[in-house]
Amino acid sequence: MTVKSNKGVILKAYPKGIPKLDENFELTHRTIDIECLNLKENEFILRNLYLSIDPYVRVTLQDPTSIIMKYSKGVLTGQVVNGLGVSEVVKTNNPNYKVGDLVYGPIGWEEYSYIKSDDASVSSFMLVNKELLKDTPLSYHASFLKFGGLTSYASLIDIGKPKEGETIYISTAAGLTGQLVGQIAKIKGLRVVGSTGSDEKVDFLLNELKFDAAFNYKKVDLDKALSEYCPNGIDIYYDNVGGKTLEVALEHCNRFARVVACGMISQYHVTNPEERYGVKNLTNIVLKSMIFQGFVVTDYFGKDIEKEFDKDIIEWIKSGKIIYKETVIDGVENIAKTFVDMLNGKNIGKYIVKIADY
Amino acid sequence: MTVKSNKGVILKAYPKGIPKLDENFELTHRTIDIECLNLKENEFILRNLYLSIDPYVRVTLQDPTSIIMKYSKGVLTGQVVNGLGVSEVVKTNNPNYKVGDLVYGPIGWEEYSYIKSDDASVSSFMLVNKELLKDTPLSYHASFLKFGGLTSYASLIDIGKPKEGETIYISTAAGLTGQLVGQIAKIKGLRVVGSTGSDEKVDFLLNELKFDAAFNYKKVDLDKALSEYCPNGIDIYYDNVGGKTLEVALEHCNRFARVVACGMISQYHVTNPEERYGVKNLTNIVLKSMIFQGFVVTDYFGKDIEKEFDKDIIEWIKSGKIIYKETVIDGVENIAKTFVDMLNGKNIGKYIVKIADY
Numbered sequence: 001m002t003v004k005s006n007k008g009v010i011l012k013a014y015p016k017g018i019p020k021l022d023e024n025f026e027l028t029h030r031t032i033d034i035e036c037l038n039l040k041e042n043e044f045i046l047r048n049l050y051l052s053i054d055p056y057v058r059v060t061l062q063d064p065t066s067i068i069m070k071y072s073k074g075v076l077t078g079q080v081v082n083g084l085g086v087s088e089v090v091k092t093n094n095p096n097y098k099v100g101d102l103v104y105g106p107i108g109w110e111e112y113s114y115i116k117s118d119d120a121s122v123s124s125f126m127l128v129n130k131e132l133l134k135d136t137p138l139s140y141h142a143s144f145l146k147f148g149g150l151t152s153y154a155s156l157i158d159i160g161k162p163k164e165g166e167t168i169y170i171s172t173a174a175g176l177t178g179q180l181v182g183q184i185a186k187i188k189g190l191r192v193v194g195s196t197g198s199d200e201k202v203d204f205l206l207n208e209l210k211f212d213a214a215f216n217y218k219k220v221d222l223d224k225a226l227s228e229y230c231p232n233g234i235d236i237y238y239d240n241v242g243g244k245t246l247e248v249a250l251e252h253c254n255r256f257a258r259v260v261a262c263g264m265i266s267q268y269h270v271t272n273p274e275e276r277y278g279v280k281n282l283t284n285i286v287l288k289s290m291i292f293q294g295f296v297v298t299d300y301f302g303k304d305i306e307k308e309f310d311k312d313i314i315e316w317i318k319s320g321k322i323i324y325k326e327t328v329i330d331g332v333e334n335i336a337k338t339f340v341d342m343l344n345g346k347n348i349g350k351y352i353v354k355i356a357d358y
Numbered sequence: 359m360t361v362k363s364n365k366g367v368i369l370k371a372y373p374k375g376i377p378k379l380d381e382n383f384e385l386t387h388r389t390i391d392i393e394c395l396n397l398k399e400n401e402f403i404l405r406n407l408y409l410s411i412d413p414y415v416r417v418t419l420q421d422p423t424s425i426i427m428k429y430s431k432g433v434l435t436g437q438v439v440n441g442l443g444v445s446e447v448v449k450t451n452n453p454n455y456k457v458g459d460l461v462y463g464p465i466g467w468e469e470y471s472y473i474k475s476d477d478a479s480v481s482s483f484m485l486v487n488k489e490l491l492k493d494t495p496l497s498y499h500a501s502f503l504k505f506g507g508l509t510s511y512a513s514l515i516d517i518g519k520p521k522e523g524e525t526i527y528i529s530t531a532a533g534l535t536g537q538l539v540g541q542i543a544k545i546k547g548l549r550v551v552g553s554t555g556s557d558e559k560v561d562f563l564l565n566e567l568k569f570d571a572a573f574n575y576k577k578v579d580l581d582k583a584l585s586e587y588c589p590n591g592i593d594i595y596y597d598n599v600g601g602k603t604l605e606v607a608l609e610h611c612n613r614f615a616r617v618v619a620c621g622m623i624s625q626y627h628v629t630n631p632e633e634r635y636g637v638k639n640l641t642n643i644v645l646k647s648m649i650f651q652g653f654v655v656t657d658y659f660g661k662d663i664e665k666e667f668d669k670d671i672i673e674w675i676k677s678g679k680i681i682y683k684e685t686v687i688d689g690v691e692n693i694a695k696t697f698v699d700m701l702n703g704k705n706i707g708k709y710i711v712k713i714a715d716y
Binding site: 059246276277278279281284288290291292 | 634
């Protein structure tokens with residue numbers, strides 16, 4: 001009996017604003033017959049284990065005519081949504097992977113992913129180093145030890161250029177990216193200030209991650225909060241939000257400040273270009289000789305900084321210098337809900353969905 | 359008889375929008391008694407020869423309570439306006455300068471400038487290398503061979519990182535900065551596209567400076583023009599304008615494009631922060647891994663790039679690789695009018711005011 005359940009989540013309709021569970025997603029009960037599938041050259045089949053729940057996925061769920069889709073490959077209605085995760089190879093006609101290998105890469109929101117030879121993703125998978133499983137749980141490999149952690153590390157070091165004694169302000173500081181950026185900045189000797197969306201998360205930043213200051217952006221005036229918590233101005237603004245938050249932060253930036261443009265979560269939901277927030281004070285960039293730089297994590301693949309990350313992060317985890325907080329939710333049927341919860345700011349730390357036991 | 363005329367231009371009222379000649383400026387007829395002035399240590403008196411007419415001066419003419427003045431030292435009403443120029447030392451108690459030296463630096467819009475020991479500018483002057491006067495007229499030293507040229511050169515090389523075969527788009531391409539950026543980019547093998555505000559200037563860019571394409575921004579739809587003239591997208595946007603022009607250019611930028619934020623002339627006149635243009639598409643910076651970087655030319659002083667500029671620019675002038683177009687206007691009484699004309703886009707090439715014969 002090789003026919004197996006292959007439940008998956010498809011996009012039912014393009015969301016407007018923050019997606020709604022029943023309106024935009026649908027769980028489909030499909031099956032897959034692994035033994036009978038005839039794999040072409042380079043193809044392989046994955047049993048998905050842990051899925052990372054990331055904000056960037058929202059960008060892929062836009063109407064293909066939307067302006068933002070000029071730069072990003074999207075999911076069409078009726079298709080399975082994609083995300084990053086860690087999986088086990090269960091059948092393969094690809095010389096790079098053998099049965100039993102653990103791989104990391106772009107999988108579907110589903111139990112099994114059939115990676116076809118004409119998928120762009122066929123060459124995007126990386127082997128998980130099983131040696132590392134002695135020191136780290138497998139769930140860490142769904143994001144933290146790959147794209148998620150490298151995102152924080154490489155962008156902070158390469159664009160932020162942190163120097164001891166400087167001040168960094170991080171928006172959405174309690175997400176995976178923010179929590180790691182903050183902790184690395186502490187290791188480098190910076191004053192670390194973060195904002196987040198609940199008092200519980202503020203406690204987490206202050207008491208567990210040892211940020212120098214943290215505040216609930218829903219309860220304060222941002223301009224006043226930055227005056228209070230960044231009395232020497234901002235040298236690095238790690239921006240996950242864009243829009244009005246970016247505008248206010250620019251006013252507090254020092255000469256030669258760096259803005260790491262990691263994401264603009266406030267703008268991803270806005271499908272009508274006219275309704276996007278207009279940032280009015282870009283003269284700050286000129287007058288203060290600032291750098292405002294975007295990146296995607298793939299820019300750093302194969303660079304030295306990737307190897308430095310692999311080395312540092314394991315050392316920091318083992319020595320307890322870095323805490324990584326994740327919440328693991330069980331079951332493919334909970335992926336869409338977890339994603340919506342994350343966009344609504346319900347997570348503390350990183351949301352991971354466990355799809356199957358390893 | 360050592361009492362000399364020292365006519366100068368004072369700021370009569372803080373301008374709103376583009377300054378108006380009679381409303382905002384006033385010519386004062388003062389005198390200076392050079393012999394009787396008792397110079398303290400480090401002080402000196404300059405006979406001003408050539409004054410550079412630059413857009414940045416507009417930034418210094420803001421109400422001191424205006425938001426833009428947080429980062430820039432301004433001129434108060436009743437004070438002489440300042441600009442950059444080249445002058446002859448006529449009296450000195452400063453060990454760095456002797457009578458007869460030619461110096462370059464921040465002078466007043468006046469016939470003689472008395473540089474006091476407590477002026478911030480006292481240490482901002484540089485000696486003009488008289489050797490260079492064999493190959494270059496003195497007027498070139500009022501801007502082109504110092505701040506003006508270095509502005510173009512250093513920012514293009516350091517931030518723009520031009521590579522052969524790439525496309526650069528330059529706004530206000532017929533000004534000093536634009537014309538030099540374009541010509542250096544041609545030397546580096548780029549496709550050079552410029553916009554400017556009159557058909558006459560378009561001819562100048564195409565026929566004299568040999569730009570690959572140029573257009574009159576007043577007569578075209580910018581989005582369509584960029585599609586037509588930058589068919590492979592923009593790799594470097596050299597921004598002198600900001601606002602809506604920046605917004606449209608961002609849409610045409612390629613992955614890894616660099617925006618050199620040299621100035622935002624469209625925004626300097628806007629004193630009410632709420633009326634500034636809001637740029638709505640900064641998600642481009644994230645999604646296309648772009649760099650958007652500001653600078654002021656003083657960032658490059660004393661760096662290697664300054665020496666490289668000094669060497670390259672003289673060689674390019676002598677070999678005819680670089681054309682420099684300036685319009686020299688006579689007389690201190692014409693400074694304010696020339697400045698207003700420049701802001702209204704009447705100049706082709708660089709406006710210089712000759713204050714006195716050398």
